Amino acid sequence: MxxxxxxxxxxxxxxxxxxxxxxxxxxxxxxxxxxxxxxxxxxxxxxxxxxxxxxxxxxxxxxxxxxxxxxxxxxxxxxxxxxxxxxxxxxxxxxxxxxxxxxxxxxxxxxxxxxxxxxxxxxxxxxxxxxxxxxxxxxxxxxxxxxxxxxxxxxxxxxxxxxxGMTIIGVIGLLVGIALTKRLSCLTEVASQYAEGDLSLRSNIRGHDEVGELGRAFDEMALALEKHRVHLQDLVAERTSELEAANQELEAFSYSVSHDLRAPLRGIDGFSQALLEDNLEQLDEQGQAYLQRIRKAAGHMSLLIEDLLQLARTTQVPMTYRTVDLTDMAQKIIRELADNQPQREVEVKIEDGLTIRADPTLMKIALDNLLGNAWKYTNKQPRARIEFGCCEKEGDEAFYIKDNGAGFDMRHADKLFGSFQRLHKTSEYEGTGIGLATVQRIIHRHGGRIWGEAELNKGASFFFTISEHKKFRDSEGSI
Amino acid sequence: MSESYILLVDDNQDDIDLTLRAIRKSNIDQRVVIARDGQEALDYLFAEGEYAGEEHELPSVVLLDLNMPRVGGLDVLKRLRAELRTEILPVVVLTTSDEQTDIVRSYKFGANSFITKPIDINQFLEAIQELHLYWTERNTSPPAPNT
Missing domain, CATH: 3.30.450.20 (PAS domain)
Structure with a gap:
């Protein structure tokens, strides 16, 4: 009771x-x-x-x-x-x-x-x-x-x-109790106001007894808390404005990259081509080869700029959650890859009914990169195989992209998701080293995790989770 | 003065030369008038400033860059759409940018088309050819207003 x-x-x-x-x-x-x-x-x-x-x-x-x-x-x-x-x-x-x-x-x-x-x-x-x-x-x-x-x-x-006598004593006892607990209930009331976020109230309970001491200590605590909160609010406001400034700077930066870095590249590429076409007779074979290399370098730099821009945008764009049919998305990406390299024969297996709640644009970029990598790193494999599906990993439902391509040495796995980090020579496999960094940012923005498992020359598997996703498994099967 | 022409508005000499070369390479028989920034383009079209007193016919299409000194492409668009004479003049934004905000704003201010200049020169050539084909051959331009 x-x-x-x-x-x-x-x-x-x-x-x-x-x-x-x-x-x-x-x-x-x-x-x-x-x-x-x-x-x-x-x-x-x-x-x-x-x-x-x-x-x-x-x-x-x-x-x-x-x-x-x-x-x-x-x-x-x-x-x-x-x-x-x-x-x-x-x-x-x-x-x-x-x-x-x-x-x-x-x-x-x-x-x-x-x-x-x-x-x-x-x-x-x-x-x-x-x-x-x-x-x-x-x-x-x-x-x-x-x-x-x-x-x-x-x-x-x-x-x-x-x-x-007992009635009088009882009444006195009750009064003493009320006097004692009145101050305590006052403290309780003020404390619950604090819990609701109003730190401006004070108990104002004073006196030379323990409750008075408690009241004083309580008010001192509230003052300290209030100061601390004001400090925190200032700090948050300061950090927010710093972040906003940094974000604006980043936006301005990516805009300037988008506009100002591309234009000179077009000049380099364009005039190299112009030389090759208009002044061909004045150029010996070596000169022509050099110009081709200038064009190739310009092309690579153009790719780098595109990838950097995409990396910057994946952190900037506001997210809109929609129902995303990953199965359909993956099938379209593979079809596009196959159209670009019709000579390749790749066995592709995509699980049916993989549906999640996610940002469609960002998920498209992530799958583009992951499936593009699988496609790219299996190109020396005579019987190339790519799999996309969903499985249970450490208690979570994880999506996986698995290939039997070049793989990588697990000793370098920590470099996998760093910007400009590559585990293969550009002469072997083209790339900018920004793709997986972009994918990781996208997965992190969805509250998920991504990791890779591989063995050199035996293939690689990439797993990612999406937090609180609603996945519907319509039917099981493969294409 | 009934000969149709293209008004190219761009501040980058390399881009201008490459565009002109692309037009030449594609055997496009069109006169190209060049304005080196937004202000010059507006002066040319409205016979103001350095073109005061020089009335010009409207071009069949305006190829408009966005990032330019003095008056930028978006401000040119705004002015063109505000004037009765040019409110339906076909304007194609031809820029290096592929930023969403640029695309959205261009259309909002009345651009008829938005084309990102490809860095690869061969793609650039293709783009210019298609542009010409569509805007000066395929497309029916609005009738010249009575001024």
């Missing part, structure tokens, strides 16, 4: 008070009753003793009329119900109840006899003797009712005081 702190404090104080009150009451009342009883017993004995002389005289003279008033005087004591004198023959000779005279007295042995529950009555007696022996017995019937009443009154009073 959940119990608020203030109620717990009040309850504990209340229970402690109740236990204390009970113990005190029990002790006080019990003790006083015992004392009173002892005193009363002594008192009764002294009453009996004070009448022993007169009793002896009355019994000796058998003149009971003069003794009667002394007996009746005893009834002034509210505790004494009856007094009687019994002679040696066990006959009542004088009594406060005159009708009892001459009768046999009740069993008046010195013992407490409960006659009824309300009037707890007992007898106290004294044997009257002289030198000759037993003369008779003087007996008093005493009621305990008065003492009981007094005790019960005292108990009632005690209980009343205890109840009032």
């Amino acid at each position: 959940r119990l608020s702190l203030k109620y717990r404090i009040a309850l504990i104080i209340f229970l402690l008070e109740a236990i204390m009150m009970t113990v005190v009451l029990w002790q006080t009342l019990g003790f006083s009753e015992q004392n009173t009883r002892k005193q009363l017993a002594a008192n009764e004995q002294s009453i009996l003793a004070s009448l022993s002389g007169l009793s002896r005289l009355a019994l000796l003279t058998e003149e009971y009329a003069e003794f009667q008033p002394y007996l009746e005087n005893l009834l002034d004591d509210p505790r004494i119900e009856q007094a009687l004198l019994v002679n040696v023959n066990n006959r009542v000779v004088a009594s406060t109840h005159p009708t009892d005279v001459g009768k046999t007295p009740p069993d008046i042995i010195n013992q407490v006899t409960a006659i009824d529950a309300d009037n707890e009555l007992y007898w106290r007696s004294l044997e009257i003797t002289n030198s000759g022996g037993l003369l008779g017995t003087l007996a008093l019937q005493i009621s305990d009712r008065a003492l009981r009443d007094a005790t019960s009154n005292a108990l009632n009073l005690g209980i009343s005081i205890a109840v009032i």
Whole structure:
């Protein structure tokens, strides 16, 4: 059961008070009753003793009329119900109840006899003797009712005081609890405001106790947090504007690359060709070969510029997620590659129904590069084979492009995705070394991973994942 | 002055020479007027500035570069589309850029076509031939406005 702190404090104080009150009451009342009883017993004995002389005289003279008033005087004591004198023959000779005279007295042995529950009555007696022996017995019937009443009154009073006291203590406990927890709930409220992001509030709880200390520490923490957050916001704003500036610079850079670097290249290529066509007779074979090499170099540089631009754009363009049919995309890419090199015979296997949520333009660039690489690096393989599909890798669904081409040495695998990093000589396989760097950026932008596994001259496999992609497998099969 | 001609607007002398050579190589029998930046092109077409007082007929097509000093290609386009005389004049943007923003803006400002100049000279030659074929042979130009 959940119990608020203030109620717990009040309850504990209340229970402690109740236990204390009970113990005190029990002790006080019990003790006083015992004392009173002892005193009363002594008192009764002294009453009996004070009448022993007169009793002896009355019994000796058998003149009971003069003794009667002394007996009746005893009834002034509210505790004494009856007094009687019994002679040696066990006959009542004088009594406060005159009708009892001459009768046999009740069993008046010195013992407490409960006659009824309300009037707890007992007898106290004294044997009257002289030198000759037993003369008779003087007996008093005493009621305990008065003492009981007094005790019960005292108990009632005690209980009343205890109840009032406990109520007051309980209320005080509750108030103390409220006072204590009011500050704590104030802290809770302020803390939950912080959780919602409003750090401007302060608890303003002060005082010399622990809660006051807590309040002060709390406010100091809030101040520090607020300062920190402002600092962070400034930092984020600063970094954002720096990033924006860097991005703009990059955009301006790629624009200038796109426009200003290409134009001179066209001049180099164009005028080399012009020389070859218009001034052919003035050129010997070596001159012509040099011009061809100038054109080839210009062509390579043009490729580098295109690839660099594409790499820059893959990080810049905003992404739009669409449903992308990778199967269809891969089939089209392969068809295009085959159209460009109709002399090649490549066995291609593409899994059906590979559909994901991704940016179509970027995914096209990635697949262009991956399948283009597979196509390129299998060109020395008489029985070239390329596979595109989906499989389970380390608990994730990974797409793979697998070929049986040149492969690479796994010792250089860390260089695979670096810009301008190549694992093959340009004379063997053409390329700029930017393709896989571009692919990696695209996969990273989709929240995925890419890695390669290969063996030199035995083929390479590239695996990539796309995070949170929704893949639908329409049907299994291959083409 | 009824002879049709092409207005080539480009600030790069190499590109101008290569374009002219391509036209010559393709045996295209067209007069080419060259403006070396946007301002010169506007002056030529609207008989302003250095061409003040020289009224010219409109070309059959304008080949317009984008990045040029003084007045850029996009500003030329804006002015051409704002003037009654040239609002339907065929303009082909012929530039080195293949930036999406350039393409989109060119069409937005009323370009009729956008062609990226290929770096490979043979492809460039092909592009010029196709351009000529389409814009001066195949395409029916809008009638000359009465000015």
